[in-house]
Amino acid sequence: MRNTAIIGAGQTKHVKARDDASQAELVRQAATRALADAGITLRDVDAVVLANMELFEGRALPEMWVGEGAGGYLKPTLKIATGGTSGTSACIAGYHQCASGLFDIVLVVGWEKHSEGATQTGMALVDPLWDRSVASGAVGNFALSISQYAAERGVTPTQAAKVAVKARRNAAKNPYAHLQMPDLTVEQVLNSRMLADPVHLLDMCPQSDGACAIVYAAQGVAEKLCARPAWVRAAVTRHDQPYIGDLDRRLVTMRTLRDAARAAYQRVGITEPLKQFDVAEIYEPVSYAELAWYEALGFCAEGDAGKLIDDGVTEMSGELPVNPSGGVLSTNPVGASGVIRVAEAALQVMERAGAHQIPDVRLALATGYGVYAWSDVIILSADK
Amino acid sequence: MQPITILGVGRTDYAPKPGVSIPEMVHVATQAALADAELTMQDVDARVTASVDxxxxxxxxxIAITEVVGAVMQPEARVAGDGLLAACHGAMSILAGAYNVVLVVAHCKGSMGDSAAISNWTFDPIYQQPLGLDDAAAAALQASAFSLPPPLERPPADGAAAVILARASETDLSGFRRPERSLALNQIVNRLNPQLIGMGWALDEHYLGDRDLTDAPALRDAARRAFSMAKLNDPKRELAWAEISEHFDYQRVLWARALGLADFSNLNLSGGLARGVPPFVAGLDRLIEIVLRLREKPGTALAHGCWGPCGQGQAVVIADSAIVRSCDSAIVR
Known part of the structure; x- marks a missing residue:
């Protein structure tokens, strides 16, 4: 396997509705910015990997139309679509393409334009025999799993609200983030409209329009183009049962994330993730999920996630800053959300994160989440 | 590139299957491929699936096929496109060193959907979709560029196809987690198993008005990459046969010409797609056809897949009948 690094990243401004730009234009904007960040042009790109959840916009093979925006014309171009993990899975696919030795430079672009579709309708298009009649979209099924998780691990609505506030406060330092709510308070989260007990409106991620791109380069090329590349040290995927009823206490166990993290940590020699990682960009579609992911990722013992947020350990100034970009809770164009996690982790390693840069980042974690419980784990490092 | 062994292939029959679900179709193809490779699902490291939502x-x-492809607590990626593209991606992940054995599966239930409506949603929503374009209308435009009448559509069919790819060298086989698995694979690779030795894929222009519909530059580009990787200098002479995806009759000549295989006699000896092969399964089915033939007769062969309006997406795979003698670590070609 060739050593491979991220040498550039770019994204659009994420908003509720980008009426000024088509899907192809969003992709074009993110790709152009990533190429500029990497100091290369489209001519230097050997292959393109795209990510998008086509049914959210009701389209078939959208890469046919949008691929040109990423410069895919007459280049090896393919699209990965795996639900919420589409972006991180595309990043892993791009990594494999570069590490294979066949391509030196690979561009990965994820996008979603929720304003042109009906996301909740798309999410309800599940198995017609067993699941569709009880399909409840993201909010409903999370409410079920969160109730179980909160009861078992003792997590409180106030602790979840602190996660939501942290995300939006961090997002205020990120000019590309969708939700800009620097003065949000815990009380405002707790008093926001109840969507499905115990999930309040401000506990949930938004639906955003936007795109994000990263540029991979192989060893030998990466060092010439980037003073401080973000080397990929591990990339692991785990999928799980397709029926929510078959998952054993989803958020409590989150066995895919636990197992993917274990495998990735083993490859890199991570034994104390809270101490060893300098920053984490994790895919938290709802405030409570971030707490559950703390436990699955080994940031704390089971049942201690609430204490982690109470003690400020995952704040920007804490021992392990989690989601300094504002996370999915602040920006969520689904097909791009996973790419954003990887891009933001890479920007931290490359020291290009701007106002939300964490000092001295050498080791960064990015995760993807999708479907009921699918997980991707990617570890980036300043060292090969 | 390092060759990749094609350990097993499997597929369903192709016909409307009103009483058969998508997971059931995929299960049949997957189990057939595993049986063909004399492997179990535990031997598979990762999966690449191909389907269109x-x-x-x-x-x-x-999501619907997670269990039947063995992806519970395992890696899987879905390529939204033709199964041959998924095979290329599976091969890529093996070359990257990420996995040793990859299951590639494609499925489509053509009888369940409305081809005109679905393919209309493939066209950009600003200029072409409002015109009512669909795959058949686009094909009619392409056929008219050759002064041919609108082509007949293939009968709708349902089905799935599966291929198992594996790293070819003994060095890597010895790194497998379970000793008995290594032994099993060594036994398999000593059988006459074809190898994937070249691949290429590319995307053409989307707007039909921007394209010369009598040409297929994306296919020429994909073929160029695949031939170069496989070190084929004169494909027409060096290839023993080719199986191409002519979703419409007129495409046979167009694709053959772009591949440099005009007047090539051993084209689609299987009968091609005329019998009705589901979209997105077709390319992987072409690969299965050449694998089965390569097992019987030595040579080098080409499989082709395409998807999207007038074959906007194109993929080419080259395989040959090299025998990996894993017992002495030598790759004999």
């Missing part, structure tokens, strides 16, 4: 009427259509 709108055809399945499911969001993230790989």
């Amino acid at each position: 709108l055809w399945d009427g499911l969001t993230a259509s790989n």
Whole structure:
């Protein structure tokens, strides 16, 4: 396997509705910015990997139309679509393409334009025999799993609200983030409209329009183009049962994330993730999920996630800053959300994160989440 | 590139299957491929699936097949496109050193969807979709560029196809987690198993008005990459046969010419797609055809897949009948 690094990243401004730009234009904007960040042009790109959840916009093979925006014309171009993990899975696919030795430079672009579709309708298009009649979209099924998780691990609505506030406060330092709510308070989260007990409106991620791109380069090329590349040290995927009823206490166990993290940590020699990682960009579609992911990722013992947020350990100034970009809770164009996690982790390693840069980042974690419980784990490092 | 062994192949029959679900079809193809490779699901490291949500009427259509492809607590990626593209990606992940054995599966239930409606949603929503273009109308435009009448559509068919790819060298086989697995694979690779030695894929222009519909530059580009990787200098002479995806009759000449195989006599000896092969399964089915033939007769062969309006997406795979003698670590070609 060739050593491979991220040498550039770019994204659009994420908003509720980008009426000024088509899907192809969003992709074009993110790709152009990533190429500029990497100091290369489209001519230097050997292959393109795209990510998008086509049914959210009701389209078939959208890469046919949008691929040109990423410069895919007459280049090896393919699209990965795996639900919420589409972006991180595309990043892993791009990594494999570069590490294979066949391509030196690979561009990965994820996008979603929720304003042109009906996301909740798309999410309800599940198995017609067993699941569709009880399909409840993201909010409903999370409410079920969160109730179980909160009861078992003792997590409180106030602790979840602190996660939501942290995300939006961090997002205020990120000019590309969708939700800009620097003065949000815990009380405002707790008093926001109840969507499905115990999930309040401000506990949930938004639906955003936007795109994000990263540029991979192989060893030998990466060092010439980037003073401080973000080397990929591990990339692991785990999928799980397709029926929510078959998952054993989803958020409590989150066995895919636990197992993917274990495998990735083993490859890199991570034994104390809270101490060893300098920053984490994790895919938290709802405030409570971030707490559950703390436990699955080994940031704390089971049942201690609430204490982690109470003690400020995952704040920007804490021992392990989690989601300094504002996370999915602040920006969520689904097909791009996973790419954003990887891009933001890479920007931290490359020291290009701007106002939300964490000092001295050498080791960064990015995760993807999708479907009921699918997980991707990617570890980036300043060292090969 | 390092060759990749094609350990097993399997597929369903192709016909409307009103009483058969998508997971059931995929299960049949997957189990057939595993049996053909004399492997179990535990031997598979990762999966690459190919399907299109709108055809399945499911969001993230790989969710429905997670269990039957053995992806529970395992890696899987879905390529939204033709199965041959998924095979290219599976091969890529093996070359990257990420996995040793990859299961590639494609499925489509063509009889369940409305081809005109679904393919209309493939066209850009600003200029072409409002015109009512669909795959058949686009094909009619392409046929008219050759002064041919609108082509007949293939009968709708349902089905799935599966291929198992593996790293070819003994060094890597010895790194497998379970000793008995290594032994099993060594036994398999001593059988006459074809190898994937070249691949290429590319995307053409989307707007039909921007394209010369009598040409196929994306296919020429994909073929150039595949031939170069396989070190084929004169494909027409060096290839023993080729199986191409002519979703419409007129495409046979167009694709053959772009591949440099005009007047090539051993084209689609299987009968091609005329019998009705589901979209997105077709390319992987072409690969299965050449694998089965290569097992019987030595040579080098080409499989072709295409998808999207007038074959906007194109993929080419080259395989040959090299025998990996893993007992002495030598690759004998």
